[in-house]
Amino acid sequence: MESAIDTHLQCPRTLSRRVADDYKPPFPMWVARADPSLKQVVMGHFGVQSTSGDEQARAASLDALRHIVASFQGADGPGHFDLVDYADTDGHDNRMAIAYWTDPAAFARWETAAPVRDWWQAEARLSDGIGYFREIIAPRVEQFETLYGFQDAFPGVGAVMDRGGSEVEEHGYWGSMRDRIPASQTDWMAATGDLGIASGDPQTRGRVVIAGHDNLCLIRSGQDWEEADAEERALYLDEIEPTLRAGMDFLRDEGGTVGCYSNRYVRHIDLDGRAIDQSFDLGLWRSLDLLERWAESHPTHLRIFVTFFRVATSLQKLRLYHEVLVADAADQHYEYINCHPNTGLMRDARSAAR
Amino acid sequence: MESAIDTHLQCPRTLSRRVADDYKPPFPMWVARADPSLKQVVMGHFGVQSTSGDEQARAASLDALRHIVASFQGADGPGHFDLVDYADTDGHDNRMAIAYWTDPAAFARWETAAPVRDWWQAEARLSDGIGYFREIIAPRVEQFETLYGFQDAFPGVGAVMDRGGSEVEEHGYWGSMRDRIPASQTDWMAATGDLGIASGDPQTRGRVVIAGHDNLCLIRSGQDWEEADAEERALYLDEIEPTLRAGMDFLRDEGGTVGCYSNRYVRHIDLDGRAIDQSFDLGLWRSLDLLERWAESHPTHLRIFVTFFRVATSLQKLRLYHEVLVADAADQHYEYINCHPNTGLMRDARSAAR
Numbered sequence: 278m279e280s281a282i283d284t285h286l287q288c289p290r291t292l293s294r295r296v297a298d299d300y301k302p303p304f305p306m307w308v309a310r311a312d313p314s315l316k317q318v319v320m321g322h323f324g325v326q327s328t329s330g331d332e333q334a335r336a337a338s339l340d341a342l343r344h345i346v347a348s349f350q351g352a353d354g355p356g357h358f359d360l361v362d363y364a365d366t367d368g369h370d371n372r373m374a375i376a377y378w379t380d381p382a383a384f385a386r387w388e389t390a391a392p393v394r395d396w397w398q399a400e401a402r403l404s405d406g407i408g409y410f411r412e413i414i415a416p417r418v419e420q421f422e423t424l425y426g427f428q429d430a431f432p433g434v435g436a437v438m439d440r441g442g443s444e445v446e447e448h449g450y451w452g453s454m455r456d457r458i459p460a461s462q463t464d465w466m467a468a469t470g471d472l473g474i475a476s477g478d479p480q481t482r483g484r485v486v487i488a489g490h491d492n493l494c495l496i497r498s499g500q501d502w503e504e505a506d507a508e509e510r511a512l513y514l515d516e517i518e519p520t521l522r523a524g525m526d527f528l529r530d531e532g533g534t535v536g537c538y539s540n541r542y543v544r545h546i547d548l549d550g551r552a553i554d555q556s557f558d559l560g561l562w563r564s565l566d567l568l569e570r571w572a573e574s575h576p577t578h579l580r581i582f583v584t585f586f587r588v589a590t591s592l593q594k595l596r597l598y599h600e601v602l603v604a605d606a607a608d609q610h611y612e613y614i615n616c617h618p619n620t621g622l623m624r625d626a627r628s629a630a631r
Numbered sequence: 632m633e634s635a636i637d638t639h640l641q642c643p644r645t646l647s648r649r650v651a652d653d654y655k656p657p658f659p660m661w662v663a664r665a666d667p668s669l670k671q672v673v674m675g676h677f678g679v680q681s682t683s684g685d686e687q688a689r690a691a692s693l694d695a696l697r698h699i700v701a702s703f704q705g706a707d708g709p710g711h712f713d714l715v716d717y718a719d720t721d722g723h724d725n726r727m728a729i730a731y732w733t734d735p736a737a738f739a740r741w742e743t744a745a746p747v748r749d750w751w752q753a754e755a756r757l758s759d760g761i762g763y764f765r766e767i768i769a770p771r772v773e774q775f776e777t778l779y780g781f782q783d784a785f786p787g788v789g790a791v792m793d794r795g796g797s798e799v800e801e802h803g804y805w806g807s808m809r810d811r812i813p814a815s816q817t818d819w820m821a822a823t824g825d826l827g828i829a830s831g832d833p834q835t836r837g838r839v840v841i842a843g844h845d846n847l848c849l850i851r852s853g854q855d856w857e858e859a860d861a862e863e864r865a866l867y868l869d870e871i872e873p874t875l876r877a878g879m880d881f882l883r884d885e886g887g888t889v890g891c892y893s894n895r896y897v898r899h900i901d902l903d904g905r906a907i908d909q910s911f912d913l914g915l916w917r918s919l920d921l922l923e924r925w926a927e928s929h930p931t932h933l934r935i936f937v938t939f940f941r942v943a944t945s946l947q948k949l950r951l952y953h954e955v956l957v958a959d960a961a962d963q964h965y966e967y968i969n970c971h972p973n974t975g976l977m978r979d980a981r982s983a984a985r
Contacts, residue, residue: 291647292647293645293646293647295649295806296920297819297821297920299821300920303924303928449924449928450805450923450924450927450928451804451805451806451927452649452805452806465651467651467653566650566651566654569804570657570803570804573804573805573927574657574803574804574936574937574940576937579933579936579937582928582933583928583930583933586928
């Protein structure tokens with residue numbers, strides 16, 4: 278068993294771990310490991326939005342998603358991506374590609390290459406009847422953590438890390454998420470500043486750029502029941518999922534009251550838009566500590582936590598995982614094009630700018 | 632709002648608080664304050680035990696409890712005491728006086744004065760048909776904390792502290808209990824050593840002295856619904872109490888599996904043995920961290936926690952509180968006289984001594 282903080286990321290502490298050195302977790306969990314040459318990852322959410330019930334727009338959104346996936350091809354494309362869809366509170370369907378780069382320079386080359394740049398900047402993005410958005414967050418390796426209930430074929434950012442997994446000490450207690458992030462050794466990772474509107478006006482459905490702030494926090498928390506047997510499918514679908522959905526609906530609809538800027542409970546899809554038996558929640562939070570407070574006090578989350586504790590040692594094929602990061606303001610870029618004003622970070626940036 | 636650690640007990644930290652300086656709790660809670668001259672308190676549990684259904688023994692136990700209370704009179708007696716009863720797992724009724732001294736020297740004079748000393752040492756204690764026990768724990772002020780959902784007439788150790796209450800920052804998050812104990816600034820408070828049998832044999836029902844170990848942990852967690860109106864009585868009796876009881880029963884019967892040496896869910900009584908609408912749980916744990924792990928992961932405790940969060944800001948007369956301590960081995964004394972072998976700390980000392 279090892280520390281979740283990889284040896285090359287350990288440093289003299291000014292802040293202590295929540296638990297003493299002799300802490301032993303109640304069941305095994307693993308983290309992804311990367312070569313020390315990995316310094317920063319880039320995570321991109323590339324979304325398309327159509328009004329629910331508008332089948333023409335929905336078809337256009339699938340075409341647009343396919344275009345985005347096609348743009349991932351080539352040497353500078355992402356090392357891994359997932360496709361998902363979700364409905365939002367404002368009567369819109371959304372599809373997203375979530376992509377991961379391990380080389381910020383490659384991402385920059387990809388993003389600024391003419392075919393990608395021109396497509397996103399084209400006047401047509403404002404006039405072809407659907408919305409688009411890109412949310413780019415690039416945490417340094419000191420700023421993120423992973424946690425998996427399994428040891429192979431890691432999803433999400435784990436898919437682009439190259440050294441497999443390690444069983445780690447820091448899990449099974451509140452505060453372990455923070456303790457797994459290397460920056461926590463010396464930094465409270467406090468949010469500073471506010472979400473701002475860098476350009477545009479969310480109300481006009483034009484192009485809007487939102488400015489993030491330091492230590493804005495992202496969580497991707499996922500589940501994969503594709504390979505699960507009948508018993509584990511029932512555990513997930515009947516016992517875990519309804520509670521999970523209630524918690525995620527709360528965050529989507531009322532998250533602003535607890536520090537959650539945006540919450541999307543998404544389902545994996547294939548390139549034809551068909552659902553796959555995997556899902557995750559993608560939450561954007563003002564700060565890690567507000568995410569902690571919600572996670573450790575909200576009934577829905579505590580209920581899931583209790584269920585997970587109960588079944589953790591017996592899970593075979595049901596795969597549960599998460600990844601959490603904080604990022605510097607300078608490493609965040611959010612652009613919304615022809616989207617409704619509550620899309621993504623626009624909702625809370627709007628009120629913060631008043 | 633202040634730190635739960637009183638100014639004269641603050642020191643340069645080698646261990647950090649779990650939350651940053653800008654943490655704000657979700658609702659107000661208070662701690663008891665004492666004059667800086669208070670260095671150490673002595674808490675004594677003076678118990679009497681009778682076989683359930685044996686009315687003669689039960690009457691004798693009430694007489695014995697009255698004798699103990701009478702012995703509290705005088706200048707060296709405790710500053711405060713409560714009377715309680717509880718049934719244990721082994722078919723025995725127990726009554727206890729829980730007493731608090733703010734001056735260890737006064738306690739020592741009280742305990743060694745002939746009337747008290749001779750009564751406890753008398754041969755009759757082994758032969759008058761009931762059991763007796765004394766559990767003495769004397770934490771230094773650095774080693775304990777309190778927390779109240781109200782501001783006046785503090786129960787328990789708060790009754791012998793003399794400077795009223797302060798609204799404090801460190802509550803509303805897992806780990807705040809530890810953060811309220813002054814020693815946590817520099818000390819993990821890890822348990823060292825094992826419970827041992829210093830003399831006697833629990834199986835023979837004679838006199839048994841149990842030796843504690845460093846950082847053995849005690850929690851008293853209480854509720855007082857005497858003054859509560861109908862709505863709050865219903866909240867407590869219908870919603871909180873059944874869940875609380877389930878959790879306390881678990882700790883009483885299966886606590887050994889999670890580090891709980893002894894758990895007594897007790898009801899306050901008067902000198903005639905009649906129940907009063909106050910109760911508390913008195914738990915003895917191997918260590919603070921094992922108590923933390925249970926509290927933050929067991930379904931019954933999480934359910935109570937969620938309910939408390941929901942109602943905390945609206946409580947009027949329902950009084951909820953707790954006090955938690957760790958103590959040095961040298962500041963603990965446990966004696967069981969003619970008690971069944973699972974009484975108090977005997978159960979786990981017995982197995983630890985094998």
